Amino acid sequence: MEFDTIAAISTPMGEGAIAIIRVSGNDALHIGDKLYRGKKRLCEVETHSINYGHIVDPETEERVEEVMVSVLLAPRTFTKENMIEINCHGGIVSVNRVLQLVLKEGARLAEPGEFTKRAFLNGRIDLSQAESVMDLIRAKSDRALNVAMSQLEGKLSKRIQKLRRELLETVAHVEVNIDYPEYDAEEITVNILMEKAEIVQNGINRLLQTAEQGKILREGLSTVIIGRPNVGKSSLLNSLVHDNKAIVTDIPGTTRDVIEEYVNVRGVPLRLLDTAGIRETEDIVEKLGVEKSRKVVSKAELVLLVLNYNEELTTSDEELFEISQGSDRIIIINKTDLPEKIDMKRVKMLAGNQFIISTSLVNDEGVDELEEAIKQLFFSGEIESEDLTYVSNSRHIALLNQAKKAVDDAMNAINEGMPVDMVQIDITRAWELLGEVIGDSVHESLIDQLFSQFCLGK
Numbered sequence: 001m002e003f004d005t006i007a008a009i010s011t012p013m014g015e016g017a018i019a020i021i022r023v024s025g026n027d028a029l030h031i032g033d034k035l036y037r038g039k040k041r042l043c044e045v046e047t048h049s050i051n052y053g054h055i056v057d058p059e060t061e062e063r064v065e066e067v068m069v070s071v072l073l074a075p076r077t078f079t080k081e082n083m084i085e086i087n088c089h090g091g092i093v094s095v096n097r098v099l100q101l102v103l104k105e106g107a108r109l110a111e112p113g114e115f116t117k118r119a120f121l122n123g124r125i126d127l128s129q130a131e132s133v134m135d136l137i138r139a140k141s142d143r144a145l146n147v148a149m150s151q152l153e154g155k156l157s158k159r160i161q162k163l164r165r166e167l168l169e170t171v172a173h174v175e176v177n178i179d180y181p182e183y184d185a186e187e188i189t190v191n192i193l194m195e196k197a198e199i200v201q202n203g204i205n206r207l208l209q210t211a212e213q214g215k216i217l218r219e220g221l222s223t224v225i226i227g228r229p230n231v232g233k234s235s236l237l238n239s240l241v242h243d244n245k246a247i248v249t250d251i252p253g254t255t256r257d258v259i260e261e262y263v264n265v266r267g268v269p270l271r272l273l274d275t276a277g278i279r280e281t282e283d284i285v286e287k288l289g290v291e292k293s294r295k296v297v298s299k300a301e302l303v304l305l306v307l308n309y310n311e312e313l314t315t316s317d318e319e320l321f322e323i324s325q326g327s328d329r330i331i332i333i334n335k336t337d338l339p340e341k342i343d344m345k346r347v348k349m350l351a352g353n354q355f356i357i358s359t360s361l362v363n364d365e366g367v368d369e370l371e372e373a374i375k376q377l378f379f380s381g382e383i384e385s386e387d388l389t390y391v392s393n394s395r396h397i398a399l400l401n402q403a404k405k406a407v408d409d410a411m412n413a414i415n416e417g418m419p420v421d422m423v424q425i426d427i428t429r430a431w432e433l434l435g436e437v438i439g440d441s442v443h444e445s446l447i448d449q450l451f452s453q454f455c456l457g458k
């Protein structure tokens with residue numbers, strides 16, 4: 001494929017020490033040579049070399065910027081096209097001036113994500129890899145970063161391809177059966193069909209199982225802290241946010257007006273809802289009333305219910321238990337440094353089989369156990385370390401669910417003794433849907449839409 005030459009500043013805007021201008025396309029070196037003055041011309045240097053020199057305004061030969069220019073010849077480049085990367089170390093003004101010169105000499109300003117889009121269109125990466133570049137940019141925790149990295153390396157693609165091969169073999173079998181009915185492979189075909197369909201179904205299921213964790217990694221686990229006034233919600237929030245180096249929020253003026261906050265608890269990104277309510281001295285339950293708390297709770301994927309060890313359970317406590325009944329929940333018994341007044345038997349009964357963690361937040365005690373419980377609750381066991389192929393993208397999840405349904409339909413059809421060509425329709429559909437995950441058979445406009453979500457210069 002051939003495209004025009006594009007350029008953009010690919011480092012974050014601002015006061016960074018170095019800014020890089022990326023230029024990609026057939027004319028990249030040609031444009032570079034119009035502006036670059038160094039020992040050799042860029043079209044004469046070796047590929048994958050870095051070259052010291054200056055960028056000048058070709059009309060006046062005035063030096064604009066002292067630079068290092070990387071020359072990267074196709075196809076071993078990010079976009080599979082000829083590329084140069086101009087490393088500038090001046091401030092934003094001179095970087096912009098260099099970019100303007102590059103554009104004046106014939107490059108076009110890249111759209112957001114266009115470099116990655118080219119890598120995709122030139123066949124260097126598939127769609128799921130391209131999307132993972134976007135996830136990398138947005139990764140909110142190390143774990144999320146690892147997932148994005150492994151997706152970028154093509155792990156998800158490999159798995160999908162394997163499943164598609166199974167389906168293709170199945171289709172081939174059915175094809176034989178349709179074309180040569182006298183061959184009488186009907187019996188065998190049905191068995192093989194069923195076997196293959198099961199393999200694919202299991203494969204899709206395994207991928208979908210990771211989806212929940214994947215979603216958490218991408219979007220954060222929406223979490224709400226509830227509890228009566230004075231039980232220690234602000235203290236808990238501070239412990240989580242500042243890793244115990246908390247600011248005491250009950251001091252007037254330290255209240256921050258935020259609705260949500262992110263904290264990274266052992267790789268689980270918590271998205272703390274309504275922290276403004278907790279940070280204010282009036283507490284969320286009092287301020288909003290039980291009915292509204294119920295609403296906040298219903299939006300949360302994790303509820304941290306804080307109780308006071310040093311007080312008897314009140315009707316408010318019981319109400320909070322009730323409104324958070326259906327949620328994933330951790331019960332936190334705080335102020336264990338003070339004498340026991342709470343009815344622990346009753347608490348255990350209300351908590352059922354959910355985690356109960358004892359804390360003394362003034363002494364920083366119990367926070368480790370709480371963090372461990374959060375991790376266990378959402379990253380139980382095997383998947384976490386060995387299997388980094390989390391499906392974390394809602395487009396992928398939707399496609400996988402549809403593919404799963406198509407395979408289910410195929411299996412039902414087989415069981416009902418439907419003719420094989422009916423089964424084949426479902427199998428082919430599953431094959432197409434899986435293909436869409438990795439970008440085979442994807443509609444153009446979908447591609448445009450996906451890539452427009454990227455940062456500029458990526």
Ligand code: GDP
Pocket residue numbers: 227228229230231232233234235236250278283334335336337338359360361362363
């Ligand atoms: P909130 O109203 O639920 O947000 O509770 P705060 O976090 O503002 O805490 C209320 C009061 O209880 C503050 O004076 C805290 O210092 C105190 N407090 C918090 N945790 C503990 C604890 O574990 N032990 C004791 N003794 N006091 C605590």
Ligand code: ZN
Pocket residue numbers: 230233234235278279280281283
């Ligand atoms: Zn508070």
